[in-house]
Amino acid sequence: MMQTVSALGQSAGLAPAEARLDQRDFARVAAIVGREARIALQPTKATLVFSRLSRRLREHGLESFGQYLSLVESDAVERAAMVEALTTNHTHFFREDHHFDHFKAAVLGELQDRARAGHPVRLWSAGCSSGEEVYSLVMCMLGTSRSEARWATDGDVKLLATDLSARVVAAARKAVYSEATVKPIPEAYRRQWLREEGNDFAVVDDARRFVTARELNLFGEWPMRQQYDVIFCRNVMIYFDDTATSELIARFSRLLRPGGYLYIGHSERLIGPGADVLKNCGQTIYRKEGSGQ
Numbered sequence: 598m599m600q601t602v603s604a605l606g607q608s609a610g611l612a613p614a615e616a617r618l619d620q621r622d623f624a625r626v627a628a629i630v631g632r633e634a635r636i637a638l639q640p641t642k643a644t645l646v647f648s649r650l651s652r653r654l655r656e657h658g659l660e661s662f663g664q665y666l667s668l669v670e671s672d673a674v675e676r677a678a679m680v681e682a683l684t685t686n687h688t689h690f691f692r693e694d695h696h697f698d699h700f701k702a703a704v705l706g707e708l709q710d711r712a713r714a715g716h717p718v719r720l721w722s723a724g725c726s727s728g729e730e731v732y733s734l735v736m737c738m739l740g741t742s743r744s745e746a747r748w749a750t751d752g753d754v755k756l757l758a759t760d761l762s763a764r765v766v767a768a769a770r771k772a773v774y775s776e777a778t779v780k781p782i783p784e785a786y787r788r789q790w791l792r793e794e795g796n797d798f799a800v801v802d803d804a805r806r807f808v809t810a811r812e813l814n815l816f817g818e819w820p821m822r823q824q825y826d827v828i829f830c831r832n833v834m835i836y837f838d839d840t841a842t843s844e845l846i847a848r849f850s851r852l853l854r855p856g857g858y859l860y861i862g863h864s865e866r867l868i869g870p871g872a873d874v875l876k877n878c879g880q881t882i883y884r885k886e887g888s889g890q
């Protein structure tokens with residue numbers, strides 16, 4: 598059972614001057630986040646909810662979570678801000694690097710053939726956070742020289758990067774990262790696809806131009822009009838319950854072209870009817886049945 602959380606991490610009654618998040622407040626927060634983003638907020642997250650939302654209370658000059666939640670329930674802008682504040686955006690370049698190794702060894706050649714044959718090539722980083730995932734993919738795609746990248750430059754190749762959070766989408770669009778953040782990028786890619794910008798590093802336009810970053814709730818309407826070759830949706834479904842995950846996998850499986858690939862996070866699994874057409878072909882990597890050509 599969840600305990601009331603206060604600024605001092607104490608139970609109800611011990612810090613009367615502080616705003617406190619009781620079970621009823623938490624249930625209201627969980628209901629809103631579940632409805633808006635299908636995020637299943639567990640009671641173990643009460644401290645996180647408290648600290649992230651305390652900031653929003655202060656910004657609005659409110660004294661209790663009850664007042665804040667009444668505001669959230671009546672104001673769509675604050676509702677979106679609350680959901681955004683409760684997302685976990687942890688990511689890094691070349692996270693779960695076996696996925697990128699697999700992409701280069703088993704997928705890239707086929708994408709190059711398709712692009713050279715005049716087919717569109719489409720990749721999606723779904724739940725992209727601040728963009729490290731999608732630019733890792735771009736670098737794998739482009740290789741370590743401009744000439745290696747020519748198939749993509751000359752072809753119809755596009756990557757979509759989407760997230761619920763406007764803040765991280767803006768960061769993905771900007772594509773400027775700190776020195777510590779770019780450390781996991783192999784040196785040969787760094788030299789080719791990053792340039793120094795003050796103390797930071799920017800993804801060069803020749804790489805960035807393949808990426809469209811936009812806000813998208815995965816449970817809303819999707820903008821794509823054609824099938825996708827590759828979908829990365831990693832460390833996103835862990836926040837959803839089984840019903841939401843199964844709905845999402847069914848949509849991914851429809852969006853993928855036959856022979857297309859889905860990469861998911863290390864602690865995630867495929868469930869529901871969509872999983873029937875996705876065959877495991879590596880650690881947390883799945884390929885849609887069909888010829889692929």
Ligand SMILES: C[S@@+](CC[C@H](N)C(=O)[O-])C[C@H]1O[C@@H](n2cnc3c(N)ncnc32)[C@H](O)[C@@H]1O
Nearest residue numbers: 634684686687688724726760761814815831832
């Ligand atoms: C932990 S990050 C994962 C980032 C990246 N895919 C990776 O593996 O490094 C999870 C992302 O999913 C996003 N997210 C959560 N619920 C979402 C939803 N319903 N629609 C779209 N994005 C969502 C969050 O905003 C967050 O940026």
